[in-house]
Amino acid sequence: MTDPLTSRSVLRGAVDLSGLRNRPAPTAEGASPAPTGSGSGGLVVDVTDATFPQVLELSRTVPVVVDLWAEWCGPCKQLSPVLEKVVRELAGRVLLAKVDVDANPQLQQAFRAQSIPMVVALVAGQPVPLFTGAVPEQQVREVFAQLLQLAAQNGVTGTLPSGEDATSDEGEEPALPPLHAEAFAAIEEGDYARAISAYERALAENPHDDDARAGLGQVTLLARVQSLDPQAARAAAAADPLDVAAQFDVADLDLAGGHVDDAFGRLLELFQALPGDARGPVRERLLELFALVGDADPRVGAARRRLTSLLF
Numbered sequence: 001m002t003d004p005l006t007s008r009s010v011l012r013g014a015v016d017l018s019g020l021r022n023r024p025a026p027t028a029e030g031a032s033p034a035p036t037g038s039g040s041g042g043l044v045v046d047v048t049d050a051t052f053p054q055v056l057e058l059s060r061t062v063p064v065v066v067d068l069w070a071e072w073c074g075p076c077k078q079l080s081p082v083l084e085k086v087v088r089e090l091a092g093r094v095l096l097a098k099v100d101v102d103a104n105p106q107l108q109q110a111f112r113a114q115s116i117p118m119v120v121a122l123v124a125g126q127p128v129p130l131f132t133g134a135v136p137e138q139q140v141r142e143v144f145a146q147l148l149q150l151a152a153q154n155g156v157t158g159t160l161p162s163g164e165d166a167t168s169d170e171g172e173e174p175a176l177p178p179l180h181a182e183a184f185a186a187i188e189e190g191d192y193a194r195a196i197s198a199y200e201r202a203l204a205e206n207p208h209d210d211d212a213r214a215g216l217g218q219v220t221l222l223a224r225v226q227s228l229d230p231q232a233a234r235a236a237a238a239a240d241p242l243d244v245a246a247q248f249d250v251a252d253l254d255l256a257g258g259h260v261d262d263a264f265g266r267l268l269e270l271f272q273a274l275p276g277d278a279r280g281p282v283r284e285r286l287l288e289l290f291a292l293v294g295d296a297d298p299r300v301g302a303a304r305r306r307l308t309s310l311l312f
Helices: 005-012 050-059 074-089 105-110 137-153 177-190 193-206 210-227 231-240 246-254 259-272 282-291 298-311
Strands: 044-048 066-068 095-100 118-123 126-132
Touching: 050 095, 066 074, 074 095, 074 137, 074 193, 095 282, 118 137, 118 210, 126 137, 126 231, 137 210, 177 193, 193 210, 210 246, 210 282, 231 298, 246 259, 259 282, 259 298, 282 298
Parallel strands: 044 095, 066 095
Antiparallel strands: 066 118, 118 126
């Protein structure tokens, strides 16, 4: 499977974990303890500065969600049960690594955790920023669904044993719906057209399937940037600031690379520069990207307000 541009860009992130990754392994005498479980059938572990390299290595098998928290942090105590619940439901497809920032200053510094709770994912050893602050359960589910798609795109599709806790009174987690499973398989194979078709059929069957809607938006973006040459796309956009298709291409590349403000800013400037009768497609693309990022993101709110001011 090829490694598409968008995955490399998203995974590049802004966090440098090389110092922690390259720490020498502890010797047998005085060896550092392994990450310790804290419930959820071993799918939730407490991680320290010393044990982090083991978790980093696990991220090559399953995506690891890192929850940076502290005992004194009220929002952390609201968010943690939500994260654990969603991880438990995913039955081994995601590992939750909890980091007490007060006790682990190296990890706090590495992740640049200026405010908590802060949630970051690790996929194939690379960081993926997710969100900061206590967010609603539905948003956590949507973010995790997007994370699993990104992980599949990078070949990280393993499953961890969920232990007895995950199969006790609640029984086994239901299998992924067939059309969602088809979409995930298609994404892993790089067949975005088939993944789009599967999500569209899922939405036709259930228009309220939020996971399918989020998946469709993600894979549509992947499909658009798959064949783009970044240098050529940016050169074309620079050559003609009013070339709508060229500006769309670069906005897609920016969003896929995690540069949300750049993508929104480019399209808002294009919208402002175009005559009124030519603005419709730009507005539609902005609304599509807003939905992809999610209304809970403050950058979406700021861009929406600017778009409204340009409309009236």
